[in-house]
Amino acid sequence: MEKSNPARLRAFQQRMEEIAEHPYAYGNPVDRINDKRRAEVAGTVTVYWISQRVVTISVMSVIHTDFQSIRPAPVMTFS
Numbered sequence: 001m002e003k004s005n006p007a008r009l010r011a012f013q014q015r016m017e018e019i020a021e022h023p024y025a026y027g028n029p030v031d032r033i034n035d036k037r038r039a040e041v042a043g044t045v046t047v048y049w050i051s052q053r054v055v056t057i058s059v060m061s062v063i064h065t066d067f068q069s070i071r072p073a074p075v076m077t078f079s
Contacts, residue, residue, distance in 0.1 A: 012042040016059065023050045023057050 019026045019039065027039030027048070035050045045063040 008042055012044065012062075015041045016046075016048075016057070019048070020057050023048070 019041070023037065024034070027037035027046075030036040030038050030047060035052075036047065037050065038045060038047050040046075041062075046059055047061045048057045048059045050057050
């Protein structure tokens with residue numbers, strides 16, 4: 001999240017921790033895959049995978065809604 005300021009990054013991390021508690025309650029399935037979700041999180045469009053076996057979600061991409069090109073995010077894992 002190279003475009004983030006510290007407050008925005010904190011908001012993103014806090015929201016992702018909330019999503020990690022109930023990942024299916026947020027976002028929408030991507031390509032009809034229920035474990036692959038897309039959600040708006042702290043001014044971004046975030047795609048994440050849910051792993052039930054180890055109870056984690058892994059962020060696969062983050063797209064800033066105030067930025068026009070797509071930037072892949074480093075993989076972040078929340079559990």
